[in-house]
Amino acid sequence: MKKILVLILLIITPVISGCTKETNMVKENISGKRAVLVIASQGFQDFEYSETKKQLDQAGIETIVAGSIKGEAKGKSGQRVAIKKTLEEIKQEDFDALVFIGGPGALEYVDDPIAHQLIKQSFEQEKLMAAICIAPEILAKAGVLKGKKATVWSSPIDQAPVEFLKENSAEYLDQEVVQDGNVITANGPAAASSFGEKIVKALLLQ
Numbered sequence: 001m002k003k004i005l006v007l008i009l010l011i012i013t014p015v016i017s018g019c020t021k022e023t024n025m026v027k028e029n030i031s032g033k034r035a036v037l038v039i040a041s042q043g044f045q046d047f048e049y050s051e052t053k054k055q056l057d058q059a060g061i062e063t064i065v066a067g068s069i070k071g072e073a074k075g076k077s078g079q080r081v082a083i084k085k086t087l088e089e090i091k092q093e094d095f096d097a098l099v100f101i102g103g104p105g106a107l108e109y110v111d112d113p114i115a116h117q118l119i120k121q122s123f124e125q126e127k128l129m130a131a132i133c134i135a136p137e138i139l140a141k142a143g144v145l146k147g148k149k150a151t152v153w154s155s156p157i158d159q160a161p162v163e164f165l166k167e168n169s170a171e172y173l174d175q176e177v178v179q180d181g182n183v184i185t186a187n188g189p190a191a192a193s194s195f196g197e198k199i200v201k202a203l204l205l206q
Helices: 002-030 044-060 105-107 113-124 136-142 159-165 189-205
Strands: 034-038 042-044 064-068 071-075 082-084 095-101 130-131 177-180 181-188
Touching: 034 044, 034 071, 042 105, 044 064, 044 189, 064 082, 064 113, 064 136, 064 159, 064 189, 095 113, 113 136, 130 159, 130 189, 136 159, 177 189, 181 189
Parallel strands: 034 064, 034 095, 042 071, 095 130, 130 181
Antiparallel strands: 071 082, 177 181
């Protein structure tokens, strides 16, 4: 019996050791990565923000909350979040991923030239860009979804966001989360967890 237990331990120990090494390797690879989470000052989607941030935090990714103005932002469902930096203050060296959170308030960035400039510069430098819910419209209007597969929030009675993406030369896919190169899009709160996980995996590969 003792011989059998010793044999089992000899087999299991390298496997456990290998798993531990792999976990450490993942942590080392993700260490030092930073993501800017862009939210609206009023009406960001609470769960999309909190769930995406949770996924990034758990992976050890540093997050910076940015918006059009500094101060306290209020979510659609009442969550309050401090915006630490304005979009004008964000520099390319500050982050590895630029993430736009949805909610009705996110529409303030669709025609925002400062947001567009930041997006275009990030695209040129091949930074990871992500947007969820209605926020893919921001990327589309900035011109970085041309020829790319993407998704966006819509409903049976409101297909306008889908048409908006198509009008801006994106290839719309009716999926929860879509990644095309360095651009990740998701279609709403139900996809927030998968959206965050996809961002983490993409940063791990950078």
